[in-house]
Amino acid sequence: MQHSRKLTTIGFDADDTLWQNEQFFRVTEKRFAALLADHAEEDRISARLLEAEKRNLAVYGFGIKGFTLSMIETAIEVTNGQVPASTIAEILAAGREMLSHPIEPLPHARETVEKLAGAYRLVLITKGDLFDQERKLAQSGLGELFDAVEIVSDKSAATYSR
Structure with missing residues (x-):
């Protein structure tokens, strides 16, 4: 016997679905690599930054603050602890x-x-830093269109089943 379910709810991501986000990380990463160009090639700097980000996800989570701390950590590593305060x-x-x-x-x-x-219950489900995601949602002017907003530290099947 086949059961028919009517779709009642639609979930949306926010970053890079409703507004640009990733491009700002890439532009900043290029700028970061240029700051450290005297110490390593851009590819090596980017690889070290990615390693730091992965290592730090469990501690800092997703978002700009964790990315910034990972850039600082990478700068310390790439310069063997000699990164200038100005950098x-x-x-x-x-x-x-x-x-x-x-x-x-x-x-x-x-x-x-x-x-x-008008036709569905809309839920915004996005991950990242709470303050930053709240700021972006407010600036977008889209917040009032959603019935619920969930800002989570990570997305998993359990997150969506809530």
Whole structure:
């Protein structure tokens, strides 16, 4: 016997679904590699940064703050502990810039969410830093279109089944 279920709820991701996000990480990573260009090649710096990010996920979680701390850690490693304070200051400034970049919904994001809002229960499920995700949602102007917002530390099957 086949059971038919009516779709009642749609879940949306936020970053790179409703607004740009990843591009800011890539631009900052390029800037970071340029800061350390005297110490290592860009590919090596990027690889070391990725290793640091993976290592630090369990401690810092996802988001810009963890990324910034991973850049500082990588700078210390790549320079054998000789990274100048001015370089650390530039890394921190880059992190602050990422945390304050303006948010604009991607093309057609608002109209798509508005169309669906009338017919379905809409849930925004995004991972990352609570303050940063709340800021981005508020700036996007899309928050009022969702019936629920879940900002989680990581996404798993258990997260979605809640």
